[in-house]
Amino acid sequence: MRFDVVTLFPDFVRQCAAVGVVGRAQQRELLQVETWNPRDYATDNYRTVDGRTCGGGPGMVMLIDPLRAALKAMREAAAEPVHVIYLSPQGARLTQGRVEALAKLPRIGLLCGRYEGVDERLLAHEVDEELSIGDYVLSGGELGAAVIIDAVGRLQEGALNDAQSAQQDSFSDGLLDCPHYAKPVRHALGDVPEVLLSGDHAAIRRWRLKQALGRTWLRRPDLLVQRALDKESRALLEEFRREYAQ
Numbered sequence: 001m002r003f004d005v006v007t008l009f010p011d012f013v014r015q016c017a018a019v020g021v022v023g024r025a026q027q028r029e030l031l032q033v034e035t036w037n038p039r040d041y042a043t044d045n046y047r048t049v050d051g052r053t054c055g056g057g058p059g060m061v062m063l064i065d066p067l068r069a070a071l072k073a074m075r076e077a078a079a080e081p082v083h084v085i086y087l088s089p090q091g092a093r094l095t096q097g098r099v100e101a102l103a104k105l106p107r108i109g110l111l112c113g114r115y116e117g118v119d120e121r122l123l124a125h126e127v128d129e130e131l132s133i134g135d136y137v138l139s140g141g142e143l144g145a146a147v148i149i150d151a152v153g154r155l156q157e158g159a160l161n162d163a164q165s166a167q168q169d170s171f172s173d174g175l176l177d178c179p180h181y182a183k184p185v186r187h188a189l190g191d192v193p194e195v196l197l198s199g200d201h202a203a204i205r206r207w208r209l210k211q212a213l214g215r216t217w218l219r220r221p222d223l224l225v226q227r228a229l230d231k232e233s234r235a236l237l238e239e240f241r242r243e244y245a246q
C-alpha cells in the first residue's frame with residue numbers, strides 16, 4: 001500500500017506516520033507514505049497557494065493550479081492508479097467498513113485542504129471520494145489523513161502482531177471493546193474480575209463478549225441496530241441487561 005499525501009504540512013504527516021504500528025510497517029516496507037507540497041508547485045515568486053474567495057466573505061481558498069500540478073506529479077510518481085480522497089466535513093463519515101475496503105487498494109491519494117477549503121473545480125475534476133472523520137471543523141485535512149493512514153495502514157498484511165490483531169478484531173466485529181485489566185490483581189481502586197484469573201478460557205471469552213455487548217448497548221445502541229446477534233450474543237446481552245437493571 002502506498003499513501004500519497006498532498007499537504008502544506010508534510011512534516012506533520014510524516015511524523016504521524018513515523019511512529020507505532022505504521023512507523024514499523026514503513027520500516028518493514030509493508031507500506032509507503034509520500035508527501036507532496038503544493039507550495040513546491042506554485043509558479044510565482046511568493047509561492048502563492050491560496051486566493052481570496054470569489055463573492056466576498058472571510059478567509060482564503062486553495063488555488064487550483066498548485067494543487068493540480070502536485071496531483072499530476074503524484075500520479076506520475078508510480079504506476080498504480082491512485083484513488084484520491086479529499087478530507088472534509090462535507091464528506092461521507094469514515095467507518096471501519098470503509099477502512100477495510102480502502103485497505104484493499106494499491107494506492108491512496110489524500111488531499112488535505114487548509115484555509116476555507118479547495119476550489120470546487122479542482123475537487124470536481126481530481127477527487128474520487130470525500131471523507132469526514134467527524135462532524136466538527138478542523139484547521140485542515142491533515143489529521144483526517146493521519147487517521148486514514150493509521151486505520152488503513154494497520155490492516156496491511158503483517159503490520160499487526162497477534163495481540164494487536166486480536167484487539168483489531170474485537171473492534172472490527174462492530175462492537176465496542178470489553179474492559180481490560182493488568183496487575184496488581186488487588187488494588188485500592190478495585191480488584192480484577194475473578195473470571196479473568198480463572199484460567200477458564202471459555203468463560204473468559206463469554207465474559208468479554210458479554211461486556212462488549214453490554215457496553216455497546218449502553219454507550220452506542222446505534223451500533224447494535226446495524227448488527228445481527230447470534231443466539232449466544234442475544235442471551236449474553238439479555239443477561240447483562242437483567243443485571244444492569246437490578
Ligand SMILES: c1cc(-c2cnc[nH]2)ccn1
Binds near residue numbers: 089134135140141
Ligand atoms: C475531515 C476533515 C475535516 C476538515 C478539513 N478542514 C477542516 N476540517 C473535518 C472532519 N473530517
